[in-house]
Amino acid sequence: MKPKTIVVFCNKGDFYLARICIASIRYYYPSANLYIVKDYLRGEFSSEEMETYFNVKVLDLGIKKFGWSAAKLHFLLSDLFPNEQVTLLDADIIFIGRVLDNLYKKFPNIDFIVDQYHVSNPRSEHIKSFYYDYDEIKKVEPDFIYPGYVFNGGQTIVKTGKLTESDIENYFDRNNFPFYTNMKLMPLVDQSILNVVLHRKVQNNEITIAAQQYMLWSDQESISEIEIDDIKQGVKYPFLIHYAGSYKNEDISRMKRGDILSFFENYYYSKIPKGMQKKVARAVIPALKNIQYDAIKIVKDSVKDTFMEKIARVVIHVYKK
Numbered sequence: 001m002k003p004k005t006i007v008v009f010c011n012k013g014d015f016y017l018a019r020i021c022i023a024s025i026r027y028y029y030p031s032a033n034l035y036i037v038k039d040y041l042r043g044e045f046s047s048e049e050m051e052t053y054f055n056v057k058v059l060d061l062g063i064k065k066f067g068w069s070a071a072k073l074h075f076l077l078s079d080l081f082p083n084e085q086v087t088l089l090d091a092d093i094i095f096i097g098r099v100l101d102n103l104y105k106k107f108p109n110i111d112f113i114v115d116q117y118h119v120s121n122p123r124s125e126h127i128k129s130f131y132y133d134y135d136e137i138k139k140v141e142p143d144f145i146y147p148g149y150v151f152n153g154g155q156t157i158v159k160t161g162k163l164t165e166s167d168i169e170n171y172f173d174r175n176n177f178p179f180y181t182n183m184k185l186m187p188l189v190d191q192s193i194l195n196v197v198l199h200r201k202v203q204n205n206e207i208t209i210a211a212q213q214y215m216l217w218s219d220q221e222s223i224s225e226i227e228i229d230d231i232k233q234g235v236k237y238p239f240l241i242h243y244a245g246s247y248k249n250e251d252i253s254r255m256k257r258g259d260i261l262s263f264f265e266n267y268y269y270s271k272i273p274k275g276m277q278k279k280v281a282r283a284v285i286p287a288l289k290n291i292q293y294d295a296i297k298i299v300k301d302s303v304k305d306t307f308m309e310k311i312a313r314v315v316i317h318v319y320k321k
Contacts, residue, residue: 003031004100005081007059009071010091011039015047016250016282017243018091020261022054023268025089028098028234033057037075041065053271069153069190070179073172076163083159085113090154092243094264096226097234099214103157107210111159112198114151116211122146132192136185140170147199153191154242155215162207167197214239218246218256228263251283 006025010018018036025034034056036047050056061074072088080086085108087100103113119127122134131150138144165174171182171193186192201207216223216239223241230236243255252261269275 003033004029004087004104005033005035005084006087006089007035007037007075008089008091009037009039009069011041012043012045014091014248015045016252017248019050019268020252020264021089021091021093022050022056023271024095024264026054027264027267028095029100035059037061037066037071039064039066039071041067049272054268065177067178068180070172072153072190073163073168073179073193074174076158076160077165077174078160080160082161085110085157085159087157088155089240090242090244092246092248093155093240094261095240096216096231096260097237097239099238099240100157102238103210103212103214107157109208110157110210111162111207112209113157114198114209114211115155115213115215116149116151118149120148130188130191131195132186137196140185141196141200143203144196144200145203147202149211150195151191151211152215152242152244153188153194154244155240156194162201163197167201168193171197216241218243223257226257226260228259231260231263 006029008018008021008025022034022036025032034054035058036050036056037059038045038047047056047058051058059075059080061071061078063071063074066074075088085104107113121127127134127150134146171186172179173181180186180189183189186196198207198209202209218241226237241257241260246256247254249255252258252265255261265279269279272278
């Protein structure tokens with residue numbers, strides 16, 4: 001079977017999660033063609049270590065600063081990897097099994113494979129908040145028919161060449177930063193756009209989509225039942241876990257199922273010369289920030305409803321950034 005091509009989108013702020021994401025992919029797919037797209041909007045950062053020891057290549061889309069998920073749309077508008085199914089991932093994702101095997105085997109010729117979430121009412125607050133305002137969309141896309149489900153944009157299997165600039169011209173201008181031209185209509189940017197445009201193209205028989213369930217939210221209750229030993233085998237859970245909207249911290253022990261994250265983080269550093277020393281060194285600054293944050297929060301709670309509480313709130317806001 002041809003090695004799978006996987007692209008992870010990352011920036012300086014979430015690169016600590018990208019390391020774990022890459023490690024989880026390599027754990028199950030050692031021969032995959034693995035790429036990252038680097039967004040320098042939040043600052044430059046080195047990926048040399050990852051490139052060297054995890055055989056990762058940096059994919060150059062001709063732009064250095066993308067902003068909120070714009071890199072995915074730039075990728076979809078490109079002619080890279082023609083006629084090939086490519087897995088696109090956010091950095092805050094980890095594989096907990098061989099999630100791609102079934103999907104690629106079951107849908108070898110499908111243009112897009114998405115993780116479906118059924119919502120019966122397209123006018124629900126959930127759809128309006130995280131996808132689009134259905135009534136407003138109908139004004140722009142009068143022929144649009146709600147398909148009965150939506151999908152999160154953080155993990156998709158796609159083919160390039162299926163989306164054109166004219167398809168998204170009402171919402172995205174690839175030549176002018178910040179690229180998105182109608183964020184009021186499309187509140188979650190690429191996710192909102194793709195949930196409208198791809199379904200419209202399906203209606204017009206221009207593309208094919210397979211809607212499956214292969215993603216677990218980090219906050220859902222079933223996550224607590226996952227066993228590390230089963231993750232090691234890679235068979236029981238053909239899923240990935242997505243931390244979108246969940247609490248994130250460079251001290252990953254503070255995150256949901258930090259033990260799973262630690263398993264793959266340790267795998268990452270096991271492949272790096274003096275890896276454990278690097279892991280400890282990189283943990284120092286986040287640990288100090290957390291200690292300071294916790295101390296300030298204690299002070300805030302002890303001076304509730306006073307002027308000092310207002311000061312503490314400001315300081316906490318700064319440390320959260």
